[in-house]
Each structure stands twice: as C-alpha cells, then as structure tokens.
Amino acid sequence: MDREPIDINEELAVFDKPQNVKRLLIVFFTCVALLLLVDLFYHRHTVFAWEGWFGFYCVFGFVACVVLVILAKYVLRPLVMRDEEYYDER
Amino acid sequence: MTSASLPPGLIMILGALPAFWLRGRVKGTWMLLVPVVSFAYLLTLPHGQLLTIPFMGIDLQLARVDRLSLIFGYIFHLVAFISNLYAWHVEDRSQNVAGLIYAGAAVGAVFAGDLFTLFVFWELLTISASFLILARGTERALASGFRYFMVHVAGGLCLLAGILLHVHATGSAAFNFIGLGTTGALLIFIGFGVNCAWPFLHSWLTDSYPEATVTGTIFLSAFTTKTAVYALARAFPGTEALIWIGVAMAAFPIFYAVIENDLRRVLAYSLINQVGFMVVGIGIGTELAINGAVAHAFNDILFKGLLFMTMGAVMYRTGKINATDLGGLYKSMPWTCGFCIVGAASISAFPLFSGFVSKSMVMEAAAHGDMRLVWFVLLFASAGVFHHAGIKIPFFAFFSHDSGLRCKEAPRHMLLAMGLTAVLCVFIGSFPGYLYKLLPYATDYQPYTASHVIAQTQLLFFSALAFTLLLLAGIYPPEIRSVNLDADWVYRRGGVLVYRACDRIFNGLNDWANEIFGKRLPHVLARFFERPGGNVQKHVLRLAAEMSGDLPELKKLEEDAEKRCRTGAYPIGLSVLLAVLFLGGMAVLYLI
Numbered sequence: 001m002d003r004e005p006i007d008i009n010e011e012l013a014v015f016d017k018p019q020n021v022k023r024l025l026i027v028f029f030t031c032v033a034l035l036l037l038v039d040l041f042y043h044r045h046t047v048f049a050w051e052g053w054f055g056f057y058c059v060f061g062f063v064a065c066v067v068l069v070i071l072a073k074y075v076l077r078p079l080v081m082r083d084e085e086y087y088d089e090r
Numbered sequence: 091m092t093s094a095s096l097p098p099g100l101i102m103i104l105g106a107l108p109a110f111w112l113r114g115r116v117k118g119t120w121m122l123l124v125p126v127v128s129f130a131y132l133l134t135l136p137h138g139q140l141l142t143i144p145f146m147g148i149d150l151q152l153a154r155v156d157r158l159s160l161i162f163g164y165i166f167h168l169v170a171f172i173s174n175l176y177a178w179h180v181e182d183r184s185q186n187v188a189g190l191i192y193a194g195a196a197v198g199a200v201f202a203g204d205l206f207t208l209f210v211f212w213e214l215l216t217i218s219a220s221f222l223i224l225a226r227g228t229e230r231a232l233a234s235g236f237r238y239f240m241v242h243v244a245g246g247l248c249l250l251a252g253i254l255l256h257v258h259a260t261g262s263a264a265f266n267f268i269g270l271g272t273t274g275a276l277l278i279f280i281g282f283g284v285n286c287a288w289p290f291l292h293s294w295l296t297d298s299y300p301e302a303t304v305t306g307t308i309f310l311s312a313f314t315t316k317t318a319v320y321a322l323a324r325a326f327p328g329t330e331a332l333i334w335i336g337v338a339m340a341a342f343p344i345f346y347a348v349i350e351n352d353l354r355r356v357l358a359y360s361l362i363n364q365v366g367f368m369v370v371g372i373g374i375g376t377e378l379a380i381n382g383a384v385a386h387a388f389n390d391i392l393f394k395g396l397l398f399m400t401m402g403a404v405m406y407r408t409g410k411i412n413a414t415d416l417g418g419l420y421k422s423m424p425w426t427c428g429f430c431i432v433g434a435a436s437i438s439a440f441p442l443f444s445g446f447v448s449k450s451m452v453m454e455a456a457a458h459g460d461m462r463l464v465w466f467v468l469l470f471a472s473a474g475v476f477h478h479a480g481i482k483i484p485f486f487a488f489f490s491h492d493s494g495l496r497c498k499e500a501p502r503h504m505l506l507a508m509g510l511t512a513v514l515c516v517f518i519g520s521f522p523g524y525l526y527k528l529l530p531y532a533t534d535y536q537p538y539t540a541s542h543v544i545a546q547t548q549l550l551f552f553s554a555l556a557f558t559l560l561l562l563a564g565i566y567p568p569e570i571r572s573v574n575l576d577a578d579w580v581y582r583r584g585g586v587l588v589y590r591a592c593d594r595i596f597n598g599l600n601d602w603a604n605e606i607f608g609k610r611l612p613h614v615l616a617r618f619f620e621r622p623g624g625n626v627q628k629h630v631l632r633l634a635a636e637m638s639g640d641l642p643e644l645k646k647l648e649e650d651a652e653k654r655c656r657t658g659a660y661p662i663g664l665s666v667l668l669a670v671l672f673l674g675g676m677a678v679l680y681l682i
C-alpha cells in the first residue's frame with residue numbers, strides 16, 4: 001500500500017492542538033444553545049400538536065441518540081458480539 | 091434513432107463485451123462512453139410500451155417508458171458513469187465486464203414491461219453482482235460471494251414461482267400493479283423483498299457489500315436494492331404491510347451500525363435504513379409518498395455511493411477499513427475527507443444537502459396520513475442515521491485519535507468521481523426543483539419552509555450534542571474488533587449446526603442399526619441355530635419353570651434336553667407332539 005513513512009518532525013495539524021478542539025467545541029455548544037432559543041421566538045407550523053412544543057426536536061434528537069447508544073451498547077452488543085474469527089472456525 | 095430498436099439496458103450489456111479485451115486508457119474511455127451512449131439512446135425514446143414481442147402466447151415488452159421507469163433509468167446511467175470513472179484504474183476483466191452488465195441489467199429491469207423480461211434481467215443482476223464480490227479474491231469474499239449468489243437464487247426462484255402462478259391465474263404477464271391477495275402475488279412480493287433487503291432477508295447485503303472490491307461496492311450499493319424499490323413501487327404501491335416492513339428496516343439497522351467496526355459494513359446497515367424510508371413511502375402509496383420514495387432512492391444512490399467511494403478510497407490507500415485501525419486521515423486525505431462530510435451531511439438530511447429535500451417527503455406523507463407511530467420511528471431513524479452515518483463514518487476514519495497512518499490523497503480519477511457526486515448532492519439539495527420535475531407525479535412540495543429547516547437543524551445538532559457528550563463522558567461504545575451476529579447466522583452457523591445435528595441423528599441411527607442388525611443379531615441367531623431344537627426346548631422349559639416356580643428340576647431337565655439334542659436321541663412322543671403342533675398351526679392358518 002502507498003503508505004509514507006511518518007515524519008516525526010511534521011507540523012501539528014489543526015486538530016492535534018487541544019486549543020483548536022476546544023474552540024470548535026465552544027462554537028458547537030453555542031450553536032446548540034442558540035438553536036434551542038430559536039424555539040422561544042419562532043412558532044413552527046406543524047402537522048402534529050407536539051411538534052410545536054418548546055424544544056421538541058431538540059429533546060427528541062438528544063434523547064433518541066442517547067437511547068440508541070445505550071441500547072446498542074448495553075443490550076445489543078452483549079447479545080450479538082462475537083470474536084472476529086467466529087465464522088472462520090471450522 | 092427515433093423508434094426503439096433495442097431494450098434500453100442492452101447497450102450497456104453489449105458494451106461490456108469489448109471491455110473484456112480493452113486495456114488502460116482505451117478501456118477507461120470505453121467504460122465511460124458506454125453509459126453516455128446508452129443514456130443518449132434513452133433520451134430518444136418516446137413514452138409508452140415499445141418493443142412488444144409475442145413469445146409463446148405471451149407479449150414480452152422490452153421497453154416500457156414512463157415517468158417512473160425513466161427517473162430510475164436516468165439515475166442508473168448517472169451512477170454507472172460515476173462508478174466507472176471511480177474504477178478507471180481497475181484492470182481486472184471480470185470486474186469491468188461484470189460492472190457494465192450489472193448496470194445494464196438494472197436498467198433493463200426497470201424498463202421491463204412484463205414479468206418474464208423483468209425476471210431475466212433480475213437474474214442477470216444476481217449473476218453479475220456476484221462477480222463483483224468474488225473478484226476481491228480473499229477467502230472471505232469468495233465465501234460471501236457464494237452466499238450472496240445462493241440467497242439471490244433462492245429469492246429469484248421464489249419470484250419465478252410467483253410469476254408463473256400469477257400469469258396462470260390472470261392470463262397476463264404484464265408488469266403493472268399486482269397487489270397482495272393471491273399466492274402468486276405473495277411469492278412475487280417476497281421475491282422482491284429479498285432484493286430489497288427486508289428484515290431477516292437482509293443479511294446478504296451486510297454480509298457481502300463490505301467484502302466486495304473497493305470499486306465493486308460502489309456498483310453494488312446502487313443497483314440491486316433500488317431495482318427492488320422500483321419493482322415494489324410499480325407492483326405494490328399502497329400495500330400496508332410495506333409500511334411496517336419499512337419502519338422495521340429504518341429502525342433496526344441503526345443499532346447495528348453503532349456497534350459495527352467495519353466502516354463499509356456501517357454503511358451497508360445505513361443503506362438498509364435508507365431503503366426503509368423508501369419502502370414506507372411505497373407502503374403509504376399517496377402521490378407525495380411515492381414521489382418521496384423515488385426521490386429518496388435517487389438521492390440515496392448518490393450520497394450512499396459517495397460515502398462508499400470515500401471509504402473505498404481510504405481502503406485503497408491504507409488497506410484498512412476497520413474503525414479501530416483508522417483515524418486522523420484528514421491530514422493525508424483532506425479532499426476525500428471533505429467529500430465524505432458532504433456525503434454525511436446529505437444522508438443526514440442537512441438543509442442544502444440532498445437528503446433534506448426527499449426524506450421529509452416520506453415523513454410528511456406519514457404525518458398527513460396521521461400515522462403517528464410510523465412518524466415517530468422515522469424521526470428516530472433520522473436522528474439515528476445522522477449519528478452513525480453522519481458522524482461516525484467521518485469521525486472515526488478522518489478524525490478521532492491519530493492512527494499514525496500517513497498515505498497519499500486518493501488518485502485523481504477517484505477524486506473526480508467523488509467531487510462530481512458531491513457537487514450533485516449539494517446541487518440537488520439546493521435546487522430541488524430539477525429533481526422534482528422528474529418525479530412520477532407532479533408536485534408542488536416545498537422543503538424549504540422555516541419550520542422544516544429549523545426543526546431538522548435542531549434535530550441534527552442535538553443528535554450531534556448527544557454524540558459529543560457521550561464521547562467526552564466515555565460512554566460512547568469503543569470500537570471493538572468483532573463480528574456481530576445477524577440473520578445470516580441462520581445459514582452460516584445454523585446451517586452448520588443443522589448439518590452436525592443431521593450427522594449425529596442419522597449417522598447415529600446408522601451406527602446403532604449396524605450394531606444391532608449387523609453384529610449382535612447375527613451373533614445371537616448363529617448361536618440359536620447351532621442347536622435350534624435344543625434351544626427351543628431350553629427356553630420353553632425356562633419359561634415354564636419361571637411360571638410354576640419349580641426351579642430345582644430345571645437344571646436337570648435342561649441338561650437332558652441338551653444331551654438329547656446333541657445325540658439326536660429324541661423320544662418319539664416329542665416328535666409326534668411337534669408334528670401335531672405343526673399340522674394344527676397349518677390348519678389354523680388355512681382356516682384364516
């Protein structure tokens with residue numbers, strides 16, 4: 001494969017610097033907070049009543065993903081995870 | 091050419107043959123030219139039933155051109171062109187030929203106006219696709235390709251049985267609305283379902299797509315499932331069962347995708363998840379829902395192809411595809427990383443990216459039909475798909491921890507193919523009118539309302555927030571080298587277990603019978619027939635003694651019997667008794 005040797009003197013890339021990661025996170029958290037606040041000022045046109053509740057999509061998105069990860073990690077993984085060579089054994 | 095003289099798929103199928111002998115740039119150019127010529131031919135075709143050929147009392151219709159078949163025809167040509175550009179460097183005959191035939195078969199299938207023509211192209215899809223998997227040549231790929239072939243042959247036979255029953259019952263082979271109701275229709279339904287990767291019938295997809303070649307997977311991701319989506323939209327729109335099948339498809343793969351380590355397998359699971367949206371749309375069956383299903387199929391071919399291309403490029407350069415082995419590649423492959431993010435944004439349905447303008451059509455159709463549960467599961471799936479395809483794929487491949495891998499950027503032709511697809515994703519997302527004009531039904535759907543944009547952005551950002559917080563808190567499941575059991579266990583391991591069980595039961599029975607009838611019984615019989623007369627007497631005596639309890643004399647009597655038997659000195663009375671018994675027995679038999 002076309003792998004180049006690692007140059008130990010190579011410059012640190014953008015996300016190798018912790019302060020850049022930190023900045024990115026701050027920007028991200030600010031966006032998230034602003035998006036939640038939008039619900040205070042804008043009333044959505046909705047099909048279902050619950051879509052109009054304050055922060056419905058925010059809460060749903062967050063909770064859905066937490067539930068997804070928790071279920072996948074603590075329920076599905078113990079059930080289905082096997083050794084990488086599971087199917088190769090004869 | 092103004093009138094139809096060839097079925098639309100045949101140009102690519104015939105064009106595949108010279109690809110067998112061509113090499114280098116000539117081959118590359120040829121592979122790009124064939125889809126373009128085929129597409130140009132398609133544009134010349136008028137709407138309607140063209141090329142009707144009577145055959146054994148049935149009308150074969152090789153080219154049925156209408157809005158539904160055309161939009162699939164367009165996207166199949168487009169993706170064939172892009173895939174061939176991506177595969178410019180491939181000098182493997184079997185892959186090049188199989189790729190073009192595969193694309194041609196898909197085009198042939200969507201323009202088939204009767205069920206037999208559909209079936210022929212359907213089977214050609216299976217055969218050509220198998221070569222794209224086998225061409226990888228690894229032991230796993232060979233086994234996986236074989237399984238792929240067997241599953242699809244089984245599905246194809248189911249389809250054929252259904253077609254025969256259906257034609258026999260209705261007297262027509264026309265490929266129009268069928269609807270559930272008869273056995274034949276049900277078998278056709280299931281036959282389509284195998285290719286559509288319905289739950290429990292899906293594992294051929296997640297088994298084989300990650301095992302195919304780098305370029306083969308791009309072809310695979312586009313044609314088989316989308317042809318099945320087309321077939322369902324044609325024959326079973328508004329079938330309620332499809333809504334629930336689609337809901338299951340949209341929901342369950344995202345759990346697998348979260349814990350899967352092989353990034354191409356993550357994409358395979360998310361493919362099923364996206365096809366789930368389309369199947370729900372077909373099941374709802376309103377104009378908006380069918381439009382949504384078709385538009386989403388169109389977009390999914392592009393953004394899923396793009397994601398598979400970026401992962402293919404990573405694999406091509408590093409030789410690795412497991413999340414555990416990758417990370418930090420944004421330094422080495424910045425363009426590929428950028429294209430991957432565009433694909434991720436598109437599949438997650440970010441505003442201005444293609445998924446945004448099609449996925450919501452299906453959701454809105456569900457909402458208008460007041461299908462609350464369906465709507466909630468689809469919303470859950472929308473959040474989930476962002477989580478695993480939108481964040482996980484780019485994050486673990488290009489960011490995360492630095493794996494120490496340093497490689498070249500993807501080759502130029504791959505970058506061109508990815509760039510072209512990325513531009514299309516953004517273009518369709520930003521100017522959806524062009525796509526909407528091609529849809530089967532006229533639509534005035536407006537994706538860009540403030541409510542929709544805000545709601546979707548909130549959903550996605552808070553999904554991302556969940557990912558970020560779970561990752562920072564260390565709760566996000568670490569990638570582990572592993573195999574995750576799925577429905578293919580039934581035939582991969584279950585098959586072996588059945589084989590072993592059969593081995594135990596039947597070979598055990600065989601051994602037991604051999605022991606009894608082959609060894610013990612002859613032994614006993616041989617001993618008995620050494621002295622049949624004496625033995626009969628001995629056993630009768632024993633029986634009589636046991637019944638009367640007169641044991642002391644038994645031994646002496648036995649010895650006497652044995653002696654008589656040995657010397658042949660039987661008293662006449664006994665012989666007479668035996669003769670009388672024999673004659674009596676014969677008399678009874680005779681009377682009966």
